[in-house]
Amino acid sequence: MPRIIFHIDVNSAFVSWLGVKLVKEGKPDIRLVPSVVSGDPSDRRSIVTAASIPAKKLGIRVPEPVSMALRKCPGLIIMRGDWEWYKQCSEDFIGICRSYSPILQQFSIDECFIDMSLRCTPENAVAVATKLKDHIRNTLGFTVNVGIGSNKLLAKMASDFEKPDKVHTLWADEVPSKMWPLPVRDLLWVGKKTEERLVAYGIRTIGQLAAIGMGSLTRLVGQKFAVQLHENANGRDDSPVETEIAEAKSYSAERTFQTDLVNPKDIDRALFNVACIVAHRIRRDDFRASCVSMFVKYKDFTVAQKQTTLEQPSDVTAIILNAARKMLPEIWDGVTPIRQVGLGVSRLTHESAVQMSLFEDPRMEYYREWDRQFDEDRARYEDARMLAYERKAAPHKDDALVFRYPDGEQALAAA
DNA sequence: TCTGGGGTCCTAGGACCC
């Protein structure tokens, strides 16, 4: 029995979903005019996260700075995204796809694979996909592309062909005619760097990549990646549609400043914020982290990062924050302006930390209580995108385990 | 023109253990 995989991809998802909402409110449809969705439109460092088709026709690309997009189209409509609405649209979209096949893998907020092997035949696959596509459009008001293939790779490549509101096939026997002429960059997993390396070697199309010897390819990109690229360029992929939702392996948060900063107080404020957010998330998901990492990014986009292993896994904001604080001087000279600062946790476990009550720092009581209060407030203010957090966090001045926020200043913990 | 925020996986080298 042949495998039949569909890849369903929402066209310009964030613009489409916002468009549906605005039309419902009786407002003009932003999908029909040059428009983009970005983060904070007033922030000159925002980037375009989605562009309408008329905007794409003017050369606006995702992701590019909003300022650059505005230069290409001075009358561009710039909208801020609405994550609550996006989640709703995504759920509805996935729900309809799942009704066509329960063997579904959500690939991102606006993409999924379904295994249709038991649900259709190669002969009627296009008809079934067209029905699914129209079902979504007529029920939810936005369009999707459906790619059909004998594996996930081919289905995904196919959904990327002409847009919007289209169904395309990419069966194995269509690979030479439909996939091999494409530029090598169009192949999944071939990004900017890999493209540069391949082109420097004279490989411009997926077909040329499919034909290259393994020895050369291994020298260019390494053994493991070479095997994958070679298989994929030949249209081969045996990865299954994964229905299990994998547990997160890491959590991170970062903040980019409006202007590059040098004041250590500003850097610490940002670290404090991202630590609150990351620690809150792992508590919400009942994790503890063994590894804390932090990084700073400079104006030339170079990144300096550092990670450290905690004595025992923790979900306490103070522990995580102070681990990051300790690493900052090791990667930052204190004078170079910083563009962005970030904090991450990894090596996650659900195990409770071993309670060494006799040895545990008595201040931990306080820090856990502080976290508990933070989590409660976050739940209460969930509707608000931002919550002003003014709680003073210094129980013991000058303790080794410092968890203090400069008096009188506010910490803003963004959603 | 000037680049967000959140993830995953892979590689390489050093430390340490058996």
Next chain:
DNA sequence: TCTGGGGTCCTAGGACCC
């Protein structure tokens, strides 16, 4: 006292995805 080799853990860095 000196030696080899494999396995595992950790850190740093780089590439990709949406």
